[in-house]
Amino acid sequence: MIITWLLITGFFGIQLTTLKVDFEFEKFFPTDDPDIQFYQTHLDHFAYDNDYIILILTNESGIFQQEFLKTAQKLSDSLSRIDGILNVFSPITLQQPVRGPMGITPIPLIHTDNPERYHEDSTKIYQHPIYRTFFSSDGHSVLLQLNHEHFKDPKHSKEFSELLTRVISSYSFDDSRLVGKLIAQDAFVSYIQNDFVLFLVAALILSFILLVLIFRSLKIALLPYLISVTSLIWLLGLMAWLNYPITILGTLIPPVILFVATSDAIHLINAFRNLSEKEFIKRIQLSVNKVFIPTMLTSVTTAIGFLSLMTIDTVPIQHLGIFAALGIIIAIVVTFTFAPLLINREFPERKPSRKLKRAAIWILRNQKVVLSSWIVITALSVLGISQLKTDVYLLKDLPENSQVRKDFSLVDNQFGGSKPWEMAIWAAQSKSVWSYQVILELDKVHAHIANHYPMERLLSPVTLIKYANQMLNGGLIDAYEIPEEKDFKQTVEQVKRLQKRGLLPELTTQSGEYGRLAGFIPEYGSYETTLRNKELEAFIRSEVDSTVLMTKLTGTTYLIDKSHEMLSMNLIKGLLIGIGIISLLLGLYFRSFKVLLISIIPNIIPLLAVAGYMGLTDAPLKLTTSVIFAVAFGIAVDDTIHFLAVYQRCKNKSSVWKIVHTFTSAGKAIILTTVIIVGGFFLFTLSSFGATYYLGLFMTISLLIALLTDLTILPLQLHLFQKTRK
Numbered sequence: 001m002i003i004t005w006l007l008i009t010g011f012f013g014i015q016l017t018t019l020k021v022d023f024e025f026e027k028f029f030p031t032d033d034p035d036i037q038f039y040q041t042h043l044d045h046f047a048y049d050n051d052y053i054i055l056i057l058t059n060e061s062g063i064f065q066q067e068f069l070k071t072a073q074k075l076s077d078s079l080s081r082i083d084g085i086l087n088v089f090s091p092i093t094l095q096q097p098v099r100g101p102m103g104i105t106p107i108p109l110i111h112t113d114n115p116e117r118y119h120e121d122s123t124k125i126y127q128h129p130i131y132r133t134f135f136s137s138d139g140h141s142v143l144l145q146l147n148h149e150h151f152k153d154p155k156h157s158k159e160f161s162e163l164l165t166r167v168i169s170s171y172s173f174d175d176s177r178l179v180g181k182l183i184a185q186d187a188f189v190s191y192i193q194n195d196f197v198l199f200l201v202a203a204l205i206l207s208f209i210l211l212v213l214i215f216r217s218l219k220i221a222l223l224p225y226l227i228s229v230t231s232l233i234w235l236l237g238l239m240a241w242l243n244y245p246i247t248i249l250g251t252l253i254p255p256v257i258l259f260v261a262t263s264d265a266i267h268l269i270n271a272f273r274n275l276s277e278k279e280f281i282k283r284i285q286l287s288v289n290k291v292f293i294p295t296m297l298t299s300v301t302t303a304i305g306f307l308s309l310m311t312i313d314t315v316p317i318q319h320l321g322i323f324a325a326l327g328i329i330i331a332i333v334v335t336f337t338f339a340p341l342l343i344n345r346e347f348p349e350r351k352p353s354r355k356l357k358r359a360a361i362w363i364l365r366n367q368k369v370v371l372s373s374w375i376v377i378t379a380l381s382v383l384g385i386s387q388l389k390t391d392v393y394l395l396k397d398l399p400e401n402s403q404v405r406k407d408f409s410l411v412d413n414q415f416g417g418s419k420p421w422e423m424a425i426w427a428a429q430s431k432s433v434w435s436y437q438v439i440l441e442l443d444k445v446h447a448h449i450a451n452h453y454p455m456e457r458l459l460s461p462v463t464l465i466k467y468a469n470q471m472l473n474g475g476l477i478d479a480y481e482i483p484e485e486k487d488f489k490q491t492v493e494q495v496k497r498l499q500k501r502g503l504l505p506e507l508t509t510q511s512g513e514y515g516r517l518a519g520f521i522p523e524y525g526s527y528e529t530t531l532r533n534k535e536l537e538a539f540i541r542s543e544v545d546s547t548v549l550m551t552k553l554t555g556t557t558y559l560i561d562k563s564h565e566m567l568s569m570n571l572i573k574g575l576l577i578g579i580g581i582i583s584l585l586l587g588l589y590f591r592s593f594k595v596l597l598i599s600i601i602p603n604i605i606p607l608l609a610v611a612g613y614m615g616l617t618d619a620p621l622k623l624t625t626s627v628i629f630a631v632a633f634g635i636a637v638d639d640t641i642h643f644l645a646v647y648q649r650c651k652n653k654s655s656v657w658k659i660v661h662t663f664t665s666a667g668k669a670i671i672l673t674t675v676i677i678v679g680g681f682f683l684f685t686l687s688s689f690g691a692t693y694y695l696g697l698f699m700t701i702s703l704l705i706a707l708l709t710d711l712t713i714l715p716l717q718l719h720l721f722q723k724t725r726k
Contacts, residue, residue, distance in 0.1 A: 002338075002341060005230070005337075005338050008234065009230055009233055009234065011237070012233050012234045012236070012237025012238060012241070013233050013237060014237075015236075015237035015238070015240040015241045016233065016236055016237055016240055017240075018240045018241075018243075019236055019237075019239065019240040019245070019246065020154075020240075020243075020245035020246070021189050021192050021193040021196065021245055021246045021247075022154055022189065022245035022246070022247055032313045033313075033562075033563075033566070035554065035558075035559060035562060036559060038424075038552065038554060039554050039555070039556075039559060042422075042424055042516075042554050045509050045514055046506065046516060047086075047147070047150070048150050048556070049420040049421075049422045049518060049555045049556055049557075050180075050181045050420055050556040051147060051148055051149065051150050051181075052145055052146065052147050052148065052180055052181075052420070053145075053146045053148065053164065053178055053179070053180035053182060053183065054143060054144070054145055054146075054178070054179040054180055054411055054415075054418065055079075055143070055144040055145075055146060055168065055176065055177070055178055055179075056141050056142070056143055056144075056175075056176065056177040056178075056179070056407070056410065056411065056414075056415075057072050057075075057141065057142050057144065057173050057175075057176055058140055058141040058173060058174050058175035058176065058177075059140060059141075059173065059174050060140060060174045060175075062139050062140060063122075063135060063139055063140065063141070063142050064110075064115075064118040064119075064121070064122055064139070066112065066113075066115050068173075069092055069110060069112045070112060071171055071172065071173070072090070072092050072142065072144075072173075073090075073092055073093055073112060074171070075167075075168065075171045076088050076090040076092065076093050076144065078167055078171075079144075079146060079164070079167060079168075082160075082163060082164065082167065084148050084149050084151075084156075084160045085146055085147070085148050086147045086148060086149060087146075087147050088144060088145075088146050088147075089144065089145040089146075089147070090144045091109055091110070091125075091131060091134040091135070091142060091143075091144075092109075092110055092112070092142065092144075094108070094109040094110075094131075095107065095108055095109070095503075096108070096109050096471075096475065097471050097498060097503060098471055098474060098475035099471055099472050099473075099474065104471075107475070109121065109124075109125065109131060110125075122139070124477070127477050128477060128480070129480060130459075130463065130467065133415065133416055133456040133457045134415070134457075136414040136415065137414065138414075141175075141414060143411070143415050146164075148160065148182075151182070154185075154189070157182050157185070157186075158186060158189075160182065161178075161182050161183065161186055164178070165178065177407040177410060177411075178407065179407050179408050179410075179411045179418050181556075183404055183407075184394070184395065184404060184408070187398060187402065187404040188248065188397070188398075191397075191398065191689040191692075192246065192247075192248055192251060192689075192691075193246075195251065195684075195687050195689050195692045196246055196251050196254070199683055199684055199687065199692065200254050200255075202683050203254070203255055203258060203679075203680035203683055204229065204258075206679050206680060206683060207225065207228070207258060207262065207676050207679065207680055208221065208225050210675060210676050210679050211224060211225055211262075211676065214672050214675070214676075219344055220269060220344075222342070223265055223269060223339060223342045223343065224261070224262045224265035224266050224269065225262070226342065227261050227262070227264070227265040227331075227334055227335050227338065227339050227342075228257070228258045228259075228261035228262040228265065228331075229258075230261075230334050230338070231257055231258075231260075231261035231327065231330050231331040231334045231335075232254055232257050232258055232261070232327075234330050234334065235253070235257055235323065235326065235327040235330050236253075236254070238323075238326070238330075239323055244319060244323065247316045247319070247320075248316075248624060248691050249316055249317065249320045249623075249624065249627055250316075250319070250320060250323070251691070251692065251695065252320065252324070252627070252628075252631055252695065253320065253323060253324050253327060255677065255680050255681055255684075255699075256324055256327070256328075256631060256635065257324070257327040257328070257330075257331060258677070258680060259635060259673070259676070259677035259680070260299065260302060260327070260328050260331045260332075260635070260638075261331035261334065261335060262673060262676055262677070263298075263638060263673040263677075264295050264299070264331055264332055264335040264336075264339075265335055265339050266669050266672055266673050266676075267291045267294075267295055267642060267669050267673075268287060268288070268291055268295075268335065268336075268339055268340075268343075269343070270291075270665075270666075270668065270669040270672075271286075271287040271290045271291045272284065272287040272343055274665060275287060275290075284340050284343055287340075287343075288336060288340060290649075292336060293645075294641055294642050294645035295332060295335070295336075295642075296332060297585070297586075297589055297641050297645075298637070298638035298641045298642065299328050299329065299331070299332045300585065301582045301585060301586070301634065301637050301638070301641065302328050302634040302635060302637070302638060303324075303325035303328045303329065303634075304325075304578055304581050304582055304585070304634070305575075305578045305582065305630050305631070305633055305634025305635075305637075306320070306321045306322075306324040306325040306328070306630065306631070306634060307321050307322075307325045307578075308321070308575060308577050308578030308581070308630055309321030309627070309630060310322070311573070311577055314563075317627070320627070324631075356663045356664050356667045356668060357660055357663065357664055359663065359667075359711070360659055360660045360662075360663035360664075360667075360715065361656075361660065363711070363712055363715060363716065364656060364659065364715070364716070364719060367716055367719075370712050370713075370716060371713075371716065374605065374709070374712070374713060377605070377609060378605060378608060378609075380612055380616070381605075381608040381609045381611065381612030381613075382608065382612065383612065383615075383616070384611065384612030384613060384614065384615030384616035385608065385611045385612050385615050386615065387615035387616065387618075388611055388612075388614055388615035388621055389527055389615075389620060389621065390526065390527065390564065390620060390621045390622060391525050391526055391527035391528075391620035391621075391622065392525065392526035392527075392560070392561060392564040392620065392622045392623075393523055393525045393526075393620075394523070394560070395408055395523060396690055397624070397689060397690030397691045398689070398690070399688035399689065401688075408523065409523075411520075412522035412523055413522075415456070415457070415520075416454075416455065416456030416457050416520060416521075416522070417455065417456070417457065417519070417520035417521040417522045418520060418522070418523065419520060419521050419522070419523060419557045420518070420519075420520060420555055420556060420557055421453075421455065421458075421518070421519045421520060421521045421555060421557055421558070422516055422517065422518050422519075422553075422554050422555030422556075422557075422558070423445075423449075423516060423517040423551055423552065423553050423554065423555075424514070424515075424516055424551065424552045424553075424554050425442060425445075425460075425461075425514070425515045425516060425517065425549065425550065425551050426513060426514045426515070426549075426550050427513065427548070427549065427550070428546060428547050428548055428549060428550050429547060429548070431511070431512070431513055432511070432512035432513060433461055433508055433512055433513070433514070433515045433549075434461065434492045434495075434508070434512045436485050436488045437545075437548050438548055438549050439461060439462060439465055439482060439488075440482070441544050441545055441548045441549040442460060442461060442462050442517075442549055443462045443482060444543055444544055445460075445517070445536075445539075445540060445544060445549070445551060446458065446460050446462045446463070446517065448536060448539050448543075449517065449519070449536065452532065452535065452536070452539075453521055453532055455519045455520065455521055456519075456520075457519050457520045458517065458518075458519035458520075459505055459507060459517070459518050459519065460507060460515075460516070460517040460518075461495075461507055461508055461515050462482070463507075464495045464498075464499075464504055464505075464507060465482055465483075465488075465491055465492070465495060466480045466481055466482060467480065467495075467504070468491045468492075468494040468495045468498065469481060469482070469483045469487075469491050471494065471498075472487075472490070472491060472494060505518075518555075521557070525620075526560075526561035526564055526622075527620075529557070529561055530561055530562075533553055533558065536553075537553070563623075564622050564623050572626060572629065575607075575629050575630045575633060578630060578633065578634070579600065579604075579633065582633075582634075582637060583596050583599075583600055584596075586599050586600075586641070590644065590648065594721055595644065595721075598644075598714065598717045598718065598721060599637070599640050599641070599644060599714075601709075601713060601717065602640055602706070602709035602710050602713045602714045602717075603633055603636045603637050603640060603706060603709070605705065605709050605713070606632060606633075606636055606701075606702040606703070606705040606706040606709060607629050607632065607633060607702065609701065609702070609705045610628070610629070610632065610698050610701050610702045610705075611629070613698075613701060614698070619694065624691045624694065624695070625694050625698060628694075628695065628698045628699060628702070631699070632698070632699060632702035632703065632706070635677070635703065635706075636702065636703060636706035636710075638673075639670040639673070639674065639706065639707065639710045640710055640714060642666050642669065642670060643662060643666050643667075643670060643710055643714055643715075644714075644718075645666075646661075646662045646665050646666040647659070647662040647666075647718060650662065655718065655719045656719070658718075659715045659718060659719060662715070663711070663715070667711065670707065670710060670711070671707065671711075674703055674704070674706075674707040677703060678699075678700050678703050678704055681695070681696045681699040681700045681703070682696060682700045683696065684696025684697075684699075685697050685700065
């Protein structure tokens with residue numbers, strides 16, 4: 001058996017070298033949501049709105065310096081030749097078409113070779129509602145937008161980002177910043193990868209130190225440690241072998257598996273040391289028989305807690321549920337297959353703890369104090385829950401001193417926004433959005449968006465009409481407006497000609513039946529952005545003629561915000577399903593509806609406490625925090641089951657002494673397992689990466705409170721239940 005153990009562990013250990021890390025926002029979209037399906041149809045007409053990179057070039061002595069402009073021009077040419085770049089929008093190389101006596105003539109927005117015209121050019125730029133949005137207000141930075149192909153393979157996107165960085169760094173600028181989904185995605189993957197390795201290693205070291213300190217024996221400490229490490233290697237190796245990467249949620253898996261496997265092994269050791277049987281083999285058999293069913297039940301309930309995530313129609317969440325549940329099964333198989341081989345006949349018997357005995361008696365004597373304390377805690381939790389809200393700042397998970405986060409903030413502050421925003425439009429009755437009445441209605445929407453979000457780099461068919469009208473009137477800034485109806489048809493024809501030449505962005509389909517508004521907004525957070533979106537929809541319902549123009553919000557920013565809110569709520573629903581199934585199993589196992597209720601109450605309070613803490617501290621409910629509830633419940637209920645199992649096996653008819661016996665028998669194992677897992681999760685609070693930090697903080701709080709409820713509320717409930725039966 002030992003050879004089999006080593007061979008399997010060695011095989012999966014080799015696979016670990018191929019384990020990947022992945023994080024892509026779009027993978028968290030629910031596949032069955034109507035808005036997701038609408039966006040997929042939208043993509044049949046237009047490219048992904050997130051397939052861009054913003055490049056900010058800075059010159060401390062000012063943009064309008066010939067050397068800087070020429071270097072930026074050369075860089076634009078180099079970037080346009082990179083494989084994967086679809087086009088480069090650079091205001092430095094932009095040619096503005098203007099109709100004159102000789103017809104349409106392209107005029108450079110900036111006359112790079114003629115410094116004498118720089119003052120005139122800059123004046124024209126900062127007066128123009130479109131051009132000015134690509135130049136910082138202080139005149140030191142300029143924005144270039146690089147539209148690229150949609151990368152499905154993280155490896156290709158990383159190679160593209162690295163090549164882009166190398167090309168830009170080969171040119172000399174005072175400063176250059178890159179902002180976009182690929183840049184943020186690389187940063188997230190890097191932090192996930194670094195934290196995963198760093199804190200996993202730290203948790204392994206800390207858990208071993210704690211085991212040695214707790215058991216005061218290297219031999220005893222090695223048993224649960226080897227079992228937990230083996231279980232983890234098998235699971236992660238299996239994930240690598242099946243080519244499933246670690247995601248931002250997947251970082252939950254290693255500490256959970258370490259806890260479950262360590263807990264299983266500790267309960268087995270505890271049972272062995274509690275027996276006084278002299279014959280070694282029989283003592284092991286009795287130990288296994290004593291804890292196998294309760295441990296199997298705890299594993300099943302914990303696995304169900306994770307499998308409840310399968311109710312969420314999102315692939316990364318489903319994978320978390322599947323592999324966490326699979327890891328729990330692996331842990332129990334490893335524990336009861338190999339742990340008995342590691343038990344040493346020299347493991348000393350454990351004497352009942354006097355401290356735990358005194359604690360049990362104190363709790364029974366001070367029932368009112370204990371219950372009053374929990375009532376106050378629960379009341380505060382409910383108060384906090386009333387203030388809880390769903391709010392997502394994607395980049396807030398990155399450290400405040402992160403360069404990526406600073407770069408996004410720069411674009412938000414200096415250039416109006418870094419997050420893409422999109423709205424689909426179509427004519428309600430006529431066949432084209434290019435009709436005069438549709439454009440007039442759309443102008444109301446455009447103006448509201450520009451003024452109330454606000455949004456500066458906003459493009460729509462209205463923008464193109466105004467731009468074309470300005471061009472047809474000699475480029476005069478006063479002509480940047482919707483023309484009168486008699487001149488409208490000519491303006492539309494000019495827009496279409498410019499689009500065919502690639503001089504204007506594609507904001508409508510070729511038939512003109514369907515179009516979009518596209519822009520950028522700052523990182524307001526999902527809560528604030530959703531409020532603004534609702535205000536826009538209310539404005540459209542009241543002020544825009546729906547018999548003329550139809551609109552619908554779409555795009556990745558809208559879907560990410562909606563998905564986080566919807567997934568957070570669905571995760572809570574999944575948790576309720578998990579609680580229901582686990583409750584049913586416990587009721588069947590203990591053959592008592594009252595015991596079912598008794599087992600659930602101590603495990604609901606920790607969830608309420610964490611949710612209340614989040615509300616009171618203004619910590620938002622989002623995907624990476626809401627998933628913790630299902631995980632915490634699945635783990636916390638394990639200790640309750642072990643406590644109840646020992647209590648029911650006790651033959652003493654006195655409820656007081658049954659509780660004292662349970663405290664001294666199961667209490668220590670429950671405390672030990674909680675201390676070890678809390679120690680591991682508490683390490684995560686040292687991370688500067690928000691997702692890791694909150695994982696550690698909320699798991700630590702929930703498991704500590706679960707331990708306290710299991711050692712206070714649970715025994716009091718059992719005591720009261722026993723008294724009512726007499």
